[in-house]
Amino acid sequence: MxxxxxxxxxxxxxxxxxxxxxxxxxxxxxxxxxxxxxxxxxxxxxxxxxxxxxxxxxxxxxxxxxxxxxxxxxxxxxxxxxxxxxxxxxxxxxxVDENKALRTAVPLHFVNEDKSPAGKSAEVVVTHELNEVVVECLPKDLPEFIEIDLSDLAVGAIVHLSDLKLPAGVSIPELKLGKEHDLAVVIAKHGKEEAEAAAPAAAEVPASKVTKKDQK
CATH class of the missing domain: 2.40.240.10 (Ribosomal Protein L25; Chain P)
Incomplete structure (x- = not known):
């Protein structure tokens, strides 16, 4: 520190x-x-x-x-x-009490994304879903940031909170709340999938009702 x-x-x-x-x-x-x-x-x-x-x-x-x-x-x-x-x-x-654990947000640093299979592909969109994470630790163990090495990031891969390599003595309280709290940190998608997900689904237009008045 x-x-x-x-x-x-x-x-x-x-x-x-x-x-x-x-x-x-x-x-x-x-x-x-x-x-x-x-x-x-x-x-x-x-x-x-x-x-x-x-x-x-x-x-x-x-x-x-x-x-x-x-x-x-x-x-x-x-x-x-x-x-x-x-x-x-x-x-x-x-x-800060040096003998008591604290909770605070720590920035995430993403490295080697451009060297990864996903980063090298022009058809893949890599999104950073989180830029910081709340950690719990003693003051002496508090990191200035947490580094995420994306050199092996594959197409279609998702990096979750549970995948982060934390320093000794550091934990993520969110993970203690259950699997549904294991949030995505990085997602590598094909650009086509990204576009399809963003585009609204085409809604079926119901046929107009014809009234007796319209038939006259």
């Missing part, structure tokens, strides 16, 4: 007015919650945090959040963006 450091400072002013002032000053209002400690209001530098938010790890990894010189292990739980400006409006972080 890689280390990712984020710096912040504590704040006492709260409310919409205080948040607006922070944003005008190039800062982001945020809060840390969870664990045995009380929720804590903090602020982060917008420019540095914006750059961090462009990376995948910001959303799926455990972050070392340094608040006033004290480091806390946290996960990003919510991020509010401005509707059309490149501005982060508010962030929620959740404290």
């Amino acid at each position: 890689s280390e990712h450091n984020i710096s912040a400072t504590s704040r006492k002013d709260e409310g919409k007015g205080a948040s607006r002032r922070l944003r005008h000053a190039g800062l982001i209002p945020a809060v840390i919650y969870g664990g045995e400690a009380a929720p804590q209001s903090i602020q982060l530098e917008h420019e540095k945090t914006w750059l961090a938010s462009q990376h995948e790890w910001f959303y799926s990894s455990i972050l070392d959040l340094n608040v006033d010189g004290k480091v806390q292990k946290v996960l990003l739980r919510d991020l509010q963006r401005h509707p059309f400006k490149q501005i982060l409006m508010h962030i929620d972080f959740q404290r």
Whole structure:
């Protein structure tokens, strides 16, 4: 598990007015919650945090959040963006207990698709049904992503959740709910099959009823 450091400072002013002032000053209002400690209001530098938010790890990894010189292990739980400006409006972080299992979404990375029998065929459409998966593990075992090697993907093949190779100590809670929860992750179909599945079935047009009035 890689280390990712984020710096912040504590704040006492709260409310919409205080948040607006922070944003005008190039800062982001945020809060840390969870664990045995009380929720804590903090602020982060917008420019540095914006750059961090462009990376995948910001959303799926455990972050070392340094608040006033004290480091806390946290996960990003919510991020509010401005509707059309490149501005982060508010962030929620959740404290992580290193001795307790956690559940969080982890991105899927697909590799070697172009080298596979399905990927080499111009007549085959390969679809990624999922781009992330919720895993359960101790914080120390949390992967930044799960890699799916598609080098052997055959035409007509389906890769399910149960086919994923997980790191030690990592499980997928969805699979504990039954076979019907073993979702498809990747599907390789002939383009013709894909088109037929997408096209609506031709409906039979019933013959119009002829009334006595029409026969006159």
